[in-house]
Amino acid sequence: MEARTRIGVLAVAGFCSAVLIAALFSLLWLWIHRQRRNAGKSKRKDAEKGIGLAPFVTGKKGCVSVIDFKVLEKATGNFGESNVLGEGGFGRVYKALLDDNLVVAVKKLDCSGFQADTEFENEVNILSGIHHPNIICQLGCSSEGDSKLIVYELMENGSLETQLHVENDDAGPSRGSALNWHMRMKIALDVARGLEYLHEHCHPAVIHRDLKTSNILLDANFNAKLADFGIAITDGTQNNNKIKLSGTLGYVAPEYLLHGKLTEKSDVYAYGIVVLELLLGRRPVEKRPTPQSHSIVTWAMPQLTDRSKLPNIVDPVIRNTMDLKHLYQVAAMAVLCVQGEASYRPLIKDVLHSLIALVPIELGGTLRLNPPPQ
The missing domain is CATH 3.30.200.20 (Phosphorylase Kinase; domain 1)
Incomplete structure (x- = not known):
């Protein structure tokens, strides 16, 4: 009797062990299956991002x-x-x-x-x-x-410089005709958002140092993206003595050009030049009949602050197509950005906030356009 009881106990123990082992194998199988499924989801997400390299x-x-x-x-x-x-x-x-x-x-x-x-x-x-x-x-x-x-x-619409300044006889619009007022303000807002990320959300802050229309690229929907970070720096004012003077004539801030002082406000100056190009359809430096170069800041500044003259110097492609109040606001912002004294220039985050209200909701801003009269 005692022997039979011992055998029964051992049988039960063996059965329990078998069940436990089976359960462990089941859990292992479920874990492996879940890992494979998650890996598949990850691959699908990568594919959805369009990174097929x-x-x-x-x-x-x-x-x-x-x-x-x-x-x-x-x-x-x-x-x-x-x-x-x-x-x-x-x-x-x-x-x-x-x-x-x-x-x-x-x-x-x-x-x-x-x-x-x-x-x-x-x-x-x-x-x-x-x-x-x-x-x-x-x-x-x-x-x-x-x-x-x-x-x-790939950025299908090339650079902002090409869209604004280069004739294209082969196909499509040229010399800014593809960019109406609201599209230009959208591009200005996109660039401000890119710079604000570099200055405010990167640690340490990134100074682009070569912001210009040829380094602003446009995708198929004219979304603007900053490019060419070859001379960008991440330590700003901390290593000014080691920074070699670099940049492009017409976009370089005075304090950097004259004294080698480089801060985020140097990018703000270049941004102001880009906004002037969007407003006026002119290059930063244009050759005159004389050997002297003609600076867009020198030429435009007296007229940018004169409300009676400002509408007459706007790029003919967009002239008389915008709310004058908005034109005055953008011109005033550009004037602040290109101030000779860096401390007078706004932070790019302040520029961003002022622009959002001038860009239609459909283009990424908060402006509600009045529907056309029926």
């Missing part, structure tokens, strides 16, 4: 994907002339068609030497830590010999 990535450079140089060379047609999107002091930007019909932009820095390497590293490092709808999205980079490549999202 995974097949071309060969490694990592910090947080940045490194893409095979040969892949990009082939995708740009061996960097062919027909694929050139733009050109600057750094080199050229090419349109590239990758597999799966993924179209991207590839900036090729051909210059050799320490400066080119420094700017390449600087841009890759800064953009790797920045994610904002009004700052260009960096998709990856590559390097072979003296050629340094950075891959970006």
Whole structure:
């Protein structure tokens, strides 16, 4: 009897162990299944973001994907002339068609030497830590010999400089005709949002140092994004003595040009020049018949503060198409931004708040447009 009882106890214990093991295996299976499902969701999210570069990535450079140089060379047609999107002091930007019909932009820095390497590293490092709808999205980079490549999202409408100042006889509107008043204010607001993120939400703050219309890119819907961070800095006033004077004539703030003093207010000055270009349709520096250069600030300042003269110097493409009260507000804001004394200029966050009310809700602002009379 006692033996049978012992056997029964052992049988029960064995059964319980079997059940426990089965339960553990079930839990393990459920955990593995859940992990796979989450991984699938993650992949779908990445696909929804439009980042389809995974097949071309060969490694990592910090947080940045490194893409095979040969892949990009082939995708740009061996960097062919027909694929050139733009050109600057750094080199050229090419349109590239990758597999799966993924179209991207590839900036090729051909210059050799320490400066080119420094700017390449600087841009890759800064953009790797920045994610904002009004700052260009960096998709990856590559390097072979003296050629340094950075891959970006494609911006279908090119640069603001091209839209405002370059004639296009082949296709579509040119010299600002694609940009009405509200679209120009939307672009100004987009740029202000990008700068506000760099100045107020990056730690330490990022100073772009080369803000200009050629470094403001426009996507298919004319959303503006800041680009070209090769000479941007992240330590501002802390290392002024080590900062080499860089920038573009017409956009460089006086205190930086004359004394090497660089702060976020230097970007605000350049932003004011961009707003003047949007208002007046003129370049920052225009050649006159004499050898002297004609500054947009010198020429426009007396008229910007005169309400009777201001409407007459506005870009003819948008002249008489806006509420004059709004025109006066934007002109006053631009005047503050280009003040010679940096302390008189507003913070970019204050500029942003003043612009939001002038941009229609449909374009990202808070302005409610009156419906047309029936």
